[in-house]
Amino acid sequence: MPSLNHGLIQANLIFALKLGYKDKYSVVSELSLDLSGWESVPDICIIPKMSLNPRQDVVTVKEPPLCAIEIISPSQSVNELIAKAERYFQYGVKSCWIAIPALQNIYVFSSPDDYEMYKASETLSDPVLDIELALKEVFS
Incomplete structure (x- = not known):
């Protein structure tokens, strides 16, 4: 169950x-995915960047996103989210981030076995999507 820190x-x-990459990507929260079952x-x-179409909605998306971002909640374990990241890669996701609020860290996975860890004082770099984010604002 998501917590206050998770939501923030x-x-x-x-x-x-959205601020840095709105012309390149669309960013969606809580998107229901069905990846081959x-x-x-x-x-x-x-x-990928797309326009909002208020007259047509998709309840469950069947194509993998470019990146899946998971934020650990107090009721979850790190191992649980690492296993989830591995599954995302199996189904075609190109990049996966795991945020750990209590440590103010984000792990950026470019494959199940290749990742970098970034602290709140650093700039996150996702080489797969060519994204750089100063994490100071994310954890404040």
């Missing part, structure tokens, strides 16, 4: 991504 970090990440709802998805 989720909002801050969405704001930072595996259902998941990442906290945030980064998808």
Whole structure:
């Protein structure tokens, strides 16, 4: 179950991504995915840029996002989210981030075995999506 810190970090990440990359990507929260029968709802998805179409909605997306971002909640374990990240890669996601609010860290995975860890005082770099984010604002 998401907590207050989870929600604040989720909002801050969405704001930072929209601010810096709105012309390149669309950023979606709580998007229902059905990837070849595996259902998941990442906290945030980064998808190719698309326009909002109020007359047509998609309840469940069947294509993998470019990036799935998960924020650990007090009721989750790190191992649980690492296993989830591995599944995202199996189904075609190109990049996966795992945020740990209590440590003010974000892990950026470019494959299940290749990741970098960024602290709140650093600038996150996702080489797969060519994204750079100063994390100071995300964790404040």
